[in-house]
Structures are given as C-alpha cells and as structure tokens.
Amino acid sequence: MRVHLVTMPWHPLDLPSLQLGLLNRIVRQARPGDEVTEFHGSLRWAEFLLEHSGGRLGPGEYVEVGSDAIFHGLGDWVFSGVLYDDPGWGLARLRDYAAGRDVFIDTALAMRPYAASFVDACATEVLAAGPDVVGFTTTFMQNVPSLALARELKRRRPELTVVLGGSNCDGPMGHALHRNHPFVDHVVRGEAEYTFPALLRHLDAGTDPTDVPGLCWWDGTVSRANTETRRTVAPADIPSPDYDQWQTALDASPVLEYIHPKLVVEGARGCWWGEKHHCTFCGLNGTAMAFRAKPGERLWTEIDRLVRRHRLLDVVTVDNIIDMAYFRDFLPRVVDSGWDLRLHYEVKSNLTPAQLRLLGDSGTVHIQPGIESLGSRVLDLMDKGVTGARNVRTLRECENHALTCSWNLLYGFPGETAEDYTPVIDQLPALVHLQPPSGAHRIQLERFSPHFTDPGLGFGKRRPAEMYQHVYDLPEDELTDLVYLFDSEPAGIAGPAERRLQEAVAAWRAGHEHSRLLFEEDGAELLVHDRRHGRPPATHRFTGWGAAALRHLEAGRTVSALRRLLTADGYELPGEDLAAWVGRARELGLVFRDGATYVSLPTWGEPVRLSEGAR
C-alpha cells in the first residue's frame, strides 16, 4: 500500500511536522511493506507565494496570516474560496468582521487569488506519487486548506482513500468534520499510534473499521463515529520522529534562506498539573489529559540522533508541561553534551532558582512558564496553583539566568473584579525591568476547558466564535460541534479597569528595554542601582538587617516570617519598624506586594537585552 502523508498550510515554516514525522515511523514500523511518502504543503505554499507574487508575499507574510491571525481565521479564509468554489466566498463577512475589530486583512486578501491554482498544483503533485491513501494532519488553521485539497483529490480520483487526523479532529470536532464533508473517507480522532495502522489493515482487507476506537467512517451514506477510547498511548509506543523527507524538501526549497530551521521533539503528552487541577481556561490537552513522559534518557537519545542527522542545534519541545523528572534525568545530559543547544520548553511557574539555573545551563533559554497573571486571587480563580508573588519571583529569576520568558497576561475570568487588579496595576511600573507579557489578553472560551464543559463556571451562553462565519459555510449547530473557539457573555473586568490594565501593560512593554534594577554587593553594603523607566536614577545603600531583609525577601516572605528569619540571623529589630521598613521598600518599588507576601525585585544578573526584530 502507498501511504502519502500531507501537512497543509499553515504549519510553521521553520519546523518539521512532528505529526508527519511520527506517522511516517508508525506506519513503517507497523507495516514494513508499505511505501510512505510525505507532502510538505506548507513549504510548498510559501514557495508558491514567493514565486507567483514576485517576492511580495514572502515567509514574513506567511507568518502574519498563518500564525499571528489564528484568532481571526484568516489562514482558513484564504482557502475557503477554493473549498466552496467561489473566489469571493465570505469576503463581505470578513470585511465586516475586520472593520468591527480593527483587524488588518490586506495580506490575506492578497493571498487568496493564489489559493485555487495552488490547490490544483498540490493535487497534481500528490496524485503523481500514486497513493492509495492520503492522510492529512490538521491543527489550528489547517482545516480548510486540507479540506480544499482533499475535495480536489477525490474529484480527480474517487477511488483514493482520504483520511484526516490531528488535534482539530479530537472529540465531536472530528465527527462534524467527517459528516459535513463526504469527500473525507475517514477521520482518526485522538492519538493515531494504534488507530491509523488498524485503519490501514481494514483498508487492505476491505472490511468495515467498526472496531477502530474513535474512527469516523462511512456506512453507505451514513457517517459513523466509533466510540472513543479512554486508553492513551504509552510513551514506549510513541516513536522518535523521522524528518528525512522534510529535510529533503527543505534543502531544495528557496524558502530555506528566509528561515531558521529547528528540530521538534516530544518528551511528554498530557499535563500532570491538569490531571489534578485543570486550569479553568485551558483546552489544549483535548480529551487526553493523562500525563505520560518518555524517560529522560530516551528523550536525550532522540535529540542526539536528530542533532547529528540534521546538523541543527535549535530544538523546540511540544510538551505542554515539562516532566519534573527531566531536571534529574534529561537536562543534566544536555549540559554534559557540551553542545550549544538552544531549547524551548513549557514549564510550570513555580520552579526553584536552582531549576531555572539548570534550564539556563542546558541551553533551555526559551521558556513559557504559564504565568498568566500576577494577582493571587485571579490565579486562584483559574486554579493555576501558583501565587502572584511566585510569578514575580520567576520573572526576576529569568533575568538572573538570562532566560527568555514568553508569557501572556490573561483577564476576563468569571468572578474577578477591578479590586483584584488595582494593587497589581499600581505596582506594574516597579516591574518594568522584568520581561513584560506579550500583551494583556481577554481569555477565549476553548472547547475541552472547564469553562466550556461546565457552564456553571460563568460562561453559560456560548456560540461558535464569530470568525468561523467567514471560514465555514455550515449551519450553526454543525459549527458548534466542529470548532475549537467560542464567543460567550462578557466576564470579569471591563471598561475603565480593562483600559487601565491595557495601558499599564503597554507602558511596561515600552519602558522595558532600557530599565534595570540591579543588586551589587560592596563589602558589607548591599547596593541597589535603580535605572528604571519613569524614575530618577538612584543608588540605594543597605547594611545590617536591611541588607539581610532584602535578600530574604528574594524568596517571597510575609513580614512576620521575615522577622523570624532576621531574629534567627541574630539581628535585633525594633518592634514596629520592620513593617514600616517593608512599606518604604515597596514605595521605592524595591519589593512587590502580593497580599501579605513581599518579594524583592532587584536582579543580580543583567542579560544582554535586544529588541526582537531589530535587524
């Protein structure tokens, strides 16, 4: 059997498709007689745009539409005209949508005229490989491009078997994709390690795949959806991805000179925090929350192999949360390699300074700690399991260890009030030397999140997000099953409080680059050099218990805990003075207050700071 695996736009251009890399190995391991080929349609689309637009629509424009516009569906919209055989399909609705929300759509508009001829060329190239089965992987905005090509393939060769899988097919979404698109023969819902080979066996035998868990298939003209399994794939059965065909496609591509290719690896699936406390807004793990990790030694073996094979030192992990065991059995191996790797990892925010140091030493210099908020009450509302003080401490340690920290400030949680934000917003100017959030964003209602599954949490009314009106030509009840994002009633802060938060975050971002707040030890004195935006330059000098207090507050302490620590150090403290002293330190912006906890803000390290995209 010839199996052709396809990833369509808008897969990131600088990354191989982990999904294709895994499926390729899964099929070859399970069915050594099969021929497995790949079609990197995302790369092809970037090449097609470059060539046919005379360089006007390059990889930068690809990112603008394909990655930056996920919440507006622009990438899907570019291909909707092909899917619905109407180059003008959804244009008026998109214009209305964009005008109402001040969304820039010119680049997407410029791309759409190329979509039909691109899908046509894709169909020719895919069919030239002579496949029996074409398997699409679809995540985020890959649905419409994949459906458009699937439809064209079946039009040209009806006997071909078309299969869809990937995150967009999880749960009811997969069934809705199937029953609304008769040219899709099968939809694999959930993890494919066991089910895709099982489906191929049925196709070989010509039998109905009634026993393949989660699979959608056609029983005559009736779309059947087999019951999904609760069984997750064991880490031992998750292969190491094969990126050879991606490398071949990339080496031959003119896109290569525009991008910085990276490797993608997978250490774990699911979320160990979410198993205990599901963050109320998060739907990322879909139906498979159970945390499963490859042993650190195995993850390192996979990276070792891929680095040697592809000669790439940048590694992106797709894990939703790092396995804490990796601080013992994976990261030390990375350090010991002596290679200059640069890794990206999602971690939990409550790491210790020693753990953050190990991340830095191992080259895991790009982290996403899920900070989300700096106020403990809002963090409690989202069941994040971390305090505002702890998050501020993590931001400070990122400076100390030169870690790049990607984070968002989220708001709009049911039950939050302006009073929850006032003390945080008032203190944001003191944090200007720490890495700012990408912005302050109102949370979206995501399928699979507690907010979605439990309307009692505050989002009782919901309908498919408005953007899908210019993406799909489907009735609302079908969209309700098919899509991932929903609009709902407003929750949390609004009006002046929301505006104040937005303005404070914008000021943080604007003032950050030239702001510093640095500790320096000078004999018995502890100096704090304040060079923060919005304050006159100053150097504060601390000695004795004052110096010791600032050091103790690095870990975040209450005044009474601080008093105990200083007394244990042997300092004699005047009764009322300590609280007043901490208050003064707060007025100077040297400590951050979160409820009763105070945390020191000066850093010991000063990373080389650059502005993104300055070149």
Added chain:
Amino acid sequence: MSGLPGTVPHRLTGRRVEPAGPLDLSGTGRATAEAVRFLRECQGLGLGVSWRAAGAPAYDPGLLSHLPPPAAPAAGHDGWAAWRTGHAHGTLYHRRGPDFVTVLDRRERGAAVRLTLDHPALHATFLRLLEPTPVDALDADGREALGLLAAERLVLARGGWAVTLPPRIRRWPVPCTAI
C-alpha cells in the same frame, strides 16, 4: 578567573573589561591575532569592553565589526566611527555541535548566512584557530582549510598569523530569538 585569555592583560569589573593598554589592530603579527581573540572571547561572554585601538589595519576592518568597538579617541582622527555605529550583538557567532560547528553571519546588512562546518578539515581548523596560530604551523590540509575559511571571512590571516573570528556564544541575549 575571568575566563578571558591572559595574553592580553586586563581588568574585569562586574561585566566590564578594560585591557591594560591599546590593542594593536595593524595585522602585522601575533599581537593583532591575540587582540582579536581577546575581543572575541569578551563578545562571546557578553562583556562590555573599554579599549583603545593602535595601528592602521592592513586588511578590511569590516572583518571585525562583530567585536566590541574601540572607544572614540579623545582627540584627532577617529578611524573607527563606523564600527561603533554599526556594532550589534550577535552579528557573527558560532555554536558547537557533535562533529560540526554552525556559524551565523549577519555582517552583510539585511542578510543572515547560516553555515555548517562539518567537513573534518574545516571543522578542525576552525577550532584550532580559536587559538592564534602561525600560518607556518599548519599542514597542507590545514592551509587549504584556512584558505576556505578566510574566503568566507571567518578567519583573520595577516602577518603570518591566523585567528578564528566568530565567538562561541556562551550567553544568549534576551530574547534569545533576536539573534
């Protein structure tokens, strides 16, 4: 221990370094190769350097534009103004992998050239020349590799001495994706 080569006397205070005297950039011998190595290591560690230049270079001074620029002279002609205005962190650096080295070169404005040195002779010579080395000390393979590396502007070979130009990145900037 500053981690910096001792062949150039210097003082390290916090994250700033000051060599004891002017650095010879004339390109007439070992002193220039040592000066380049010193500046290269400072750059790799992300240290600030306050230094003065001596000698007029007998080579394209743009080869050094990725290194910390010299201070402006108190008086007289300033031949290095373009270096100061054009300098940016991460313009040229290398990273080590198993049996290969990658180089990122953004010295040409608007272009980012990525090179992978995995040919054994190129790889070995690139690493060997991190230490300033007399050209005469290289064997035939080494000299051929030196010619190729010099053609890619990855080595300064002048006055009978050769030294690798791209620092090894030891400290990523924030954001690390900016370079």
